[in-house]
Amino acid sequence: MATDDLTLLGDGDEFTLHGAGDQTHFVLRFKPDGMVADISGEDAERFRGDYETVRSQYPGWSSDQVLAQLWDQGGYSWLASPEG
Numbered sequence: 189m190a191t192d193d194l195t196l197l198g199d200g201d202e203f204t205l206h207g208a209g210d211q212t213h214f215v216l217r218f219k220p221d222g223m224v225a226d227i228s229g230e231d232a233e234r235f236r237g238d239y240e241t242v243r244s245q246y247p248g249w250s251s252d253q254v255l256a257q258l259w260d261q262g263g264y265s266w267l268a269s270p271e272g
Contacts, residue, residue, distance in 0.1 A: 200252030203259065211236050216255060216264055223268040225259075231267065238262050 194206035194215060206215045214227040214235055227235045235258070242254050242262075249257075259265050 198251035198255055200250055200255065202252050203255035205239075205251070205255055216259065216268075217271065218259060218265070218268065222271045223265070224271045225264045225267040226269075227264065227267060235262075235264065 194208055194213065196204065197207045197214075198205040202219055204217045204219070207213065212228060212232050214225075214232055216225040216227060216235075217223070238258055239254070242249075242257050246254065246257075
């Protein structure tokens with residue numbers, strides 16, 4: 189899943205998040221397992237809201253903490269497939 193046309197929104201030791209400027213497409217990577225969630229359409233709308241909610245609730249959290257919360261508790265790991 190190419191991220192060339194996407195902006196890096198978050199990068200940590202375990203996760204990276206890229207997103208389109210119009211927030212209609214996100215790519216969430218879990219580096220240790222080589223898994224990628226390609227999030228678009230209605231899922232992107234939900235992700236955008238979830239991402240902003242977690243960031244505002246926990247402003248001191250690192251990028252990895254925010255993205256891990258979304259990956260595990262937000263259920264976005266269900267959208268993931270092996271990278272490559």
